[in-house]
Amino acid sequence: MVEQLTVNLGDRSYPIVFGAELAREVAAEVKRLHAAGRKVAVITDRRVAQAQSAVLAAMLGDAPQFVVEAGEGAKSARVIAEVWEFLAAQRLDRGGVVVAFGGGVVGDLAGFAAASYLRGVAFYQVPTTLLAMVDSSVGGKTGINLAAGKNLVGAFHQPQAVYVATGVLSTLPPREFAAGMAEVIKYGLLGDAELYADLAATPLTVESETLAAVVRRCCAAKARVVEADEFETAKSGGRALLNLGHTFGHAIEKVAGYGAYLHGEAVAVGLVAAARLSRALGLVGDEVVASVEATVAAHALPVRLREPIALDALLAAMAQDKKVRAGRLRFVVLEAIGTAVTRDDVDTELVRSVWREVGAE
Numbered sequence: 525m526v527e528q529l530t531v532n533l534g535d536r537s538y539p540i541v542f543g544a545e546l547a548r549e550v551a552a553e554v555k556r557l558h559a560a561g562r563k564v565a566v567i568t569d570r571r572v573a574q575a576q577s578a579v580l581a582a583m584l585g586d587a588p589q590f591v592v593e594a595g596e597g598a599k600s601a602r603v604i605a606e607v608w609e610f611l612a613a614q615r616l617d618r619g620g621v622v623v624a625f626g627g628g629v630v631g632d633l634a635g636f637a638a639a640s641y642l643r644g645v646a647f648y649q650v651p652t653t654l655l656a657m658v659d660s661s662v663g664g665k666t667g668i669n670l671a672a673g674k675n676l677v678g679a680f681h682q683p684q685a686v687y688v689a690t691g692v693l694s695t696l697p698p699r700e701f702a703a704g705m706a707e708v709i710k711y712g713l714l715g716d717a718e719l720y721a722d723l724a725a726t727p728l729t730v731e732s733e734t735l736a737a738v739v740r741r742c743c744a745a746k747a748r749v750v751e752a753d754e755f756e757t758a759k760s761g762g763r764a765l766l767n768l769g770h771t772f773g774h775a776i777e778k779v780a781g782y783g784a785y786l787h788g789e790a791v792a793v794g795l796v797a798a799a800r801l802s803r804a805l806g807l808v809g810d811e812v813v814a815s816v817e818a819t820v821a822a823h824a825l826p827v828r829l830r831e832p833i834a835l836d837a838l839l840a841a842m843a844q845d846k847k848v849r850a851g852r853l854r855f856v857v858l859e860a861i862g863t864a865v866t867r868d869d870v871d872t873e874l875v876r877s878v879w880r881e882v883g884a885e
């Protein structure tokens with residue numbers, strides 16, 4: 525069964541199409557593009573290209589492909605320059621179309637290539653990880669990392685459509701599935717207490733009958749937030765709420781070295797840290813921290829740093845966060861499970877003590 529929801533953004537609106545297998549739908553869209561004289565170029569990574577070779581061929585036929593090495597390292601200035609050269613070598617013109625077939629790394633990289641090549645061409649998202657299905661393929665944040673910090677260069681560039689074919693998750697390694705669950709738990713914590721309660725009661729697995737419904741629910745939640753604050757300009761709350769756990773998580777990713785922690789693993793520790801910060805601010809009690817830790821751990825995710833990391837380096841990395849305004853860090857904290865708010869008045873000593881609680885020194 526094929527279902528669809530729309531991300532309503534005026535003339536940048538687009539559908540998110542859901543189904544177990546969507547080869548026919550994607551192939552039909554590619555045929556339509558070709559018939560209109562538009563070139564299609566695919567960006568993917570080596571592991572996805574191998575694990576999902578049949579789906580890739582069925583969806584995208586013989587469209588030229590650029591295959592990057594798998595992993596966070598591909599979100600770099602070096603690799604995006606290679607992608608630009610590839611698109612130019614294919615003589616993609618302004619009618620050309622980029623298709624991201626992969627996880628969040630491929631989506632962010634290909635999306636930013638599409639946003640910048642010829643000052644912007646169209647792109648489509650075909651997410652192949654749980655994380656990309658529930659989060660990165662929707663909303664139009666694209667970009668790459670710098671040595672100075674996560675996602676420091678990028679653009680808002682909405683896709684033309686997102687095709688969420690949950691069948692491809694059958695080959696996703698368990699560690700990567702768990703990483704995606706960090707973002708799912710995030711949606712529960714920031715705005716969906718019922719989803720959170722379900723996850724806390726019964727951990728979600730790739731075999732869960734409810735998996736496809738949970739993916740749709742997360743996409744709908746993200747669509748609503750993005751529709752209300754596409755460019756993350758709200759003075760408080762708004763799209764920044766999707767950053768729950770990320771102020772801590774991005775610092776971990778950077779300081780540990782990109783790839784040492786998967787994005788979802790760093791966010792998992794970040795969610796626990798955000799819950800602890802919320803308790804330190806007097807917003808929630810011990811039971812919320814205990815619940816968040818238990819739910820994160822039940823999904824095979826870390827609740828603290830695997831090895832100690834220097835606290836000062838983590839604080840310095842946080843200072844590069846994109847939510848910093850006039851030198852003040854903005855945190856996303858919990859008022860309750862299912863209700864998150866932004867706060868820009870947090871004492872650094874509280875942040876230090878939370879970092880120590882999750883294993884920094």
Ligand SMILES: NC(=O)c1ccc[n+]([C@@H]2O[C@H](COP(=O)([O-])OP(=O)(O)OC[C@H]3O[C@@H](n4cnc5c(N)ncnc54)[C@H](O)[C@@H]3O)[C@@H](O)[C@H]2O)c1
Pocket residue numbers: 569570571572575576594595596599626627628629630632652653654655656659660661662663664665666675692693694695696697700703704786787788
């Ligand atoms: N733009 C956004 O809104 C947004 C949101 C969340 C995360 N992100 C970004 O997404 C990235 C993380 O994405 P990710 O967790 O998808 O990681 P990823 O893209 O690195 O994919 C994870 C791994 O799984 C492999 N893989 C992917 N699909 C597979 C499949 N179906 N079968 C077998 N192997 C498969 C990949 O080759 C890779 O090794 C981070 O860079 C993060 O910053 C962006």
Ligand SMILES: O=C(O)C(=O)C[C@@H](O)[C@H](O)[C@H](O)COP(=O)(O)O
Pocket residue numbers: 659663665674675707763764766767770846
């Ligand atoms: O879409 C958003 O907005 C998010 O914050 C989703 C996050 O899960 C994602 O990791 C995003 O890339 C973080 O954005 P950033 O602006 O903090 O780099």
Ligand SMILES: [Zn+2]
Pocket residue numbers: 659707770787791
């Ligand atoms: Zn994220």
